[in-house]
Amino acid sequence: MSRSETLFAHAQKHIPGGVNSPVRAFRGVGGTPLFFKHAQGAYVIDEDDKRYVDYVGSWGPMILGHSHPEVLDAVRKQLEHGLSYGAPTALETEMAELVCGLVPSMDMVRMVSSGTEATMSAIRLARGYTGRDTIVKFEGCYHGHSDSLLVKAGSGALTLGVPSSPGVPAAFAKHTLTLPYNDLGAVEKTLAEVGRDIACIIVEPVAGNMNCVPPAPGFLEGLREQCDAHGVVLIFDEVMTGFRVALGGAQAHYGITPDLSTFGKIVGGGMPVGCFGGKRAIMECIAPLGPVYQAGTLSGNPLAMAAGLATLRLIGRPGFHAELSDYTARMLDGLQQRADAAGIPFVTTQAGGMFGLYFSEADEIVTFDDVMASDAERFKRFFHRMLEGGVYLAPSAFEAGFTSIAHGEAELSITLDAAERAFAALARG
Ligand code: PMP
Numbered sequence: 001m002s003r004s005e006t007l008f009a010h011a012q013k014h015i016p017g018g019v020n021s022p023v024r025a026f027r028g029v030g031g032t033p034l035f036f037k038h039a040q041g042a043y044v045i046d047e048d049d050k051r052y053v054d055y056v057g058s059w060g061p062m063i064l065g066h067s068h069p070e071v072l073d074a075v076r077k078q079l080e081h082g083l084s085y086g087a088p089t090a091l092e093t094e095m096a097e098l099v100c101g102l103v104p105s106m107d108m109v110r111m112v113s114s115g116t117e118a119t120m121s122a123i124r125l126a127r128g129y130t131g132r133d134t135i136v137k138f139e140g141c142y143h144g145h146s147d148s149l150l151v152k153a154g155s156g157a158l159t160l161g162v163p164s165s166p167g168v169p170a171a172f173a174k175h176t177l178t179l180p181y182n183d184l185g186a187v188e189k190t191l192a193e194v195g196r197d198i199a200c201i202i203v204e205p206v207a208g209n210m211n212c213v214p215p216a217p218g219f220l221e222g223l224r225e226q227c228d229a230h231g232v233v234l235i236f237d238e239v240m241t242g243f244r245v246a247l248g249g250a251q252a253h254y255g256i257t258p259d260l261s262t263f264g265k266i267v268g269g270g271m272p273v274g275c276f277g278g279k280r281a282i283m284e285c286i287a288p289l290g291p292v293y294q295a296g297t298l299s300g301n302p303l304a305m306a307a308g309l310a311t312l313r314l315i316g317r318p319g320f321h322a323e324l325s326d327y328t329a330r331m332l333d334g335l336q337q338r339a340d341a342a343g344i345p346f347v348t349t350q351a352g353g354m355f356g357l358y359f360s361e362a363d364e365i366v367t368f369d370d371v372m373a374s375d376a377e378r379f380k381r382f383f384h385r386m387l388e389g390g391v392y393l394a395p396s397a398f399e400a401g402f403t404s405i406a407h408g409e410a411e412l413s414i415t416l417d418a419a420e421r422a423f424a425a426l427a428r429g
Helices: 003-014 069-079 090-102 115-130 184-197 219-230 249-254 302-315 320-342 368-372 376-388 409-428
Strands: 036-040 043-046 051-054 108-112 134-138 176-179 198-203 233-237 260-263 274-278 347-351 354-358
Touching: 051 409, 069 302, 090 108, 090 274, 090 302, 108 115, 115 134, 115 198, 115 233, 115 260, 115 274, 134 184, 176 184, 184 198, 184 219, 198 219, 219 233, 233 249, 249 260, 302 320, 320 347, 320 354, 320 409, 376 409
Parallel strands: 134 176, 134 198, 198 233, 233 260
Antiparallel strands: 036 043, 043 051, 108 274, 260 274, 347 354
């Protein structure tokens, strides 16, 4: 038995499913999850001392690679001064100034401790600001696990929400309308009918929680126009895309200005951090300035601010995102060539330093249905072959992949060599 197998068996005695977040359990790919004990640069090292090129990066935060010395130093320096005060610090103001400087749509920002808190709070704020209850989200988009957002659509466009998780009261879920991603017509129709009841549209500007689906041309522009026409707050959930697709997030990359934005992952540099912010007139509705309540014992935690600030400063250097995107494109080209050579139908998507891999006959991936039509069984076999070859992909066919600036030539060749063998094995059947 490997140490990961032993540890997983033990973990399941007191942790539901042996994990503290479900996708870690490898249910999407089968087998035993790897237990990691160390991470450095582009690599994670498991409990059996095997090293993998990491394309998960803690699900996005580790854009600099793991254990970047300047980030660790910033945390160590803060460590000498205490872990948490529950009172304001200069670090928080530095962070707010930096975030608002990098993302021009943000006049003000509030720090929280996770992406879930950021989106949950932004939704409450949009409801409080507009005095409307209904929200619109898109099928296949994930915005954390708060009740309003754990709702997915039936196949109809304008249907009342149905809870996708037991425990979310139907009376609550009915305030969430779910529409098909990249379908502007569905948005126009819905807003024409019930626009005056809608507080906000929340969208992942690049969908990263149904594998990786970039916005169709005109989709984000159309959302902006529709929100303006109906007095609806447009929320970009940039928890995944923020500081990754471009330094200023997907909103900078696609040139669309949302009213509110949510961030997580990179903004904490690997520590538990999220934030939400946007237009001053909306943000001033938050307590203590306004009546919409939101709070957090550990919000703006000094260690977390130190890690996040160091990370954001390092990724601000000129050329960082071009380099990240270039590695990602070269890696995806290399995969495509090897899949083609092996005769395996394969499609990739990319937005800067995030990407999607599909075993699919489609020419391109645009909709949730395109994603669902891809061959998840084939992905499972590919995933395990890649693991054998020393490459750690997200353990699900429905998650985006992430690169870091620590990924270079050596990692490219490990990845492509492993892929060549993996595609060949798939071709043998
Ligand atoms: N929004 C998006 C777009 C996400 O990808 C995630 C998490 N992957 C969340 C919100 C929730 O963030 P957290 O897991 O930090 O609560």
